[in-house]
Amino acid sequence: MYELIIAGGWLMLPIILSSIVVIAIAFERYWTLRPAKVVPPTLLGQVWHWLKQNQLTKENIHQLRSSSPLGTILAAGISNSAHGREVMKDSVEEAAAQVIHELEKNLAPLGTIAAIAPLLGLLGTVIGMIKVFTAIMIEGTGNAGVLAGGISEALITTAAGLTVAIPALVFHRFFERRVDSLVVEMEDQAVKLVDALHGDRVFRTEEGANG
Template sequence: MDIVDTSALVPSQTVRRPMHETPMAKRYGLTMIPALAAVLASPAHAQGFDGVGPLREGGVALVVLLAMSVIALWVVIERVRHVRRKFVVPEGLARRADALWQEGKLDQAETLLASHSSTLSRMLHYMLAYRSLDLVSVTKGVEDIASIELREHLRRIYPLAIIATVAPIVGLLGTVAGMIEAFHALALNGPIDPALLASGISKALVNTAAGLCVALPALAFYHGFKYRITAFGLELERQAGALLRTHFVRTTAGATP
């Protein structure tokens, strides 16, 4: 009778592979665990990422980007103060001026409009001052006032569009210049040191990151202000058009023989 060796069936003696060497682990990418552990245990990671050091050595591109960020911040603050409803189309102003106009209290209407420094108040004041003219002439004057002032608002936010366009290019230029400088230094210093090369590339890429950090907020604020100005323009057109139809179409119709 043959004796069967059952030692291979004992669980404690079975050979087990490390988790990262099993077929399933290789299938799902767990082979990266030892490499990740090595990176986390490296001295560079233990010391932490220093983002201030590369900024100090970013070069001329970072100085230009810093100036652009200051300009963009100034434009944003200035436009936040002025692109507001009370400076363009105050709530309820057209309704109160219309009521005084219909009651014949033109002096009170002019006083009301003079107390508001807005695009709508200047449009309504033009209607009152030239109420003796025909509809076409008054409409042309009112449209000119609105068009000039809205275009002035758009002109004042245009620097944000310029900065949003130029800042990434300046950052990319700084990155390219930094990488050229890093490779040139390595070529002059003999054997290539991977740590030195990685440090130079990291410092160069800071310029690209800085350019994007300046461009993205500038672009967002530019489109936000542009949308708000467009919305105010539509509101001006609606309110001024209602007053023109009320006071000038009726006059024109009454003057028609």
């Protein structure tokens, strides 16, 4: 492995650094974007139970806001529920925008690496081929070692760039889809709370919360 890295030339350094970043972001996002952590399944029922029992104190709202991304959105809506439906919806949307921004954290660098890693590999290919043709111009085709070194550098960097880019692209698409799914679920639960508080919908999780 070390020999391959050396044979690939100096462009192997940014490719290796990119692979480390991809692995770090993938682990961090996988841990952060767990559905049970972002959208706790019993949280909305618990909030409704607090509301029905008049137990929604400032301490509970603070606890709700810091508990999860969904809790942040629900807490924003509850804090402004007394000002009317439209104000409550606006506060929910503002909180949701901030939450979505946090959920999408580090996805842009992941997409950037997926795009530039093949280009780094291609650059290594070009540099390797330049070395090959330079060696042919200077020494002719008789020095097979020099020719092989340039060709191997070209192929190694190309393979390394693709090896980093393919997983980065897969992770990027996977986490984008995960964020979209979580956002839809949070929006659905926020709408349920808004409608329930303003009498437009029967809150169906009430029995489960009280049970």
